Amino acid sequence: MSKSKILITCPKAIPPLLAEEIRVLGFPVLRELPAGVETEGRFEDCMKLNLWLRTGHRVLRLVKTFPARHAEELYAQVSQIPWEQHIREDGYLSVMSSVENPTIRDTRFASLKCKDAIVDRIKKERDRRPDSGPLCEGVVVFLYWRQSECAIYFDTSGEPLSKRGYRKIPLQAPMQETLAAAVVLAAGWRGDRNFVNPMCGSGTLAIEAALIGLDRAPGLTRGNFAFMHLKEFNQGAWELLRKDAESAAANSLRGNIIATDVDEGAVRAARQNAAAAGVENFIEFAACDFAETRVPEGGGVVVFNPEYGERMGETQALVPVYRRIGDFLKRKCRGYNGCVFTGNPKLFNKVGLKPSRQRTFFNSNIECRLLEFEIY
């Protein structure tokens, strides 16, 4: 099968981390975009990227680019693609789109037009049309349309890769799994020292740290990817990729991973989520105030994701919490890279330490900072 362009989407500010992951997996980085990275490869490469990527959201395989000024031209161009070679006539199809074109007021209309072109073509060739709907559980086609330039992709992920499948109990304000992986990587954790995560909530940061430290593919816990519904999908090749990933994983960590939270329910949920991810035995859990968290000798990374306080009055109440976090870092975390991830700029300087580095991230659309403090 020939190579085509592959676009991996991600939230803003993540592309440098995603590009690094792509290189480490052995793929070229053709372009870094504001919210994605472009590479190239074959169908099997899309399976590998879906299985291994930690910070990407969707793996889009380019089908065709073409000009289209309005919906009729879009329909005509999409009809020329031999969809019957890729989509089963008894399959299920969803079309998603991102459109900025002066003739299109509602993106759903562009998706509908594109979907009609696909199913009409398959009906003509195979005398039967696939079902379609919004569920992204079968084949997913993605239309990217800017002015009169269109690109059509197979979204080989379907549900975004942030949905790893292990978070059974999400609790309040959980961090997206892909963002948590990005934060863990940006904090410098690679599995060789300790990872301490007070205020762990549903455990996402500690679980992602364990997956990274063990070199375990994050896609192993997920049962469905959109590529599985395309005709090119080869179950044997997929099983082989999974088997390789399973045997590449380490079965011990060099450092400790510690996750604590003052809320016993959160610790219970984090433990269950870790069990679903297959890493429960690699994380030491405890219910306690963050200041009581055990910090092992040997250094490593400490990551806090405290509440940000979105409403008036809440910020003020959080000031002493952020101060105490600063005290904890100073008193107990010598030799660690201390990190605080927060979305409230009024609280950035309340930790009372000078950050050695600040990195911007986006949690949904809230601009956040990862503040890093080297504690000597």
Ligand SMILES: C[S@@+](CC[C@H](N)C(=O)[O-])C[C@H]1O[C@@H](n2cnc3c(N)ncnc32)[C@H](O)[C@@H]1O
């Ligand atoms: C924003 S949530 C963390 C979300 C987490 N990153 C996740 O992905 O689920 C903040 C957590 O801090 C915990 N917390 C608040 N005050 C605390 C304290 N004094 N000591 C320990 N944990 C605390 C809360 O129970 C809550 O679970």
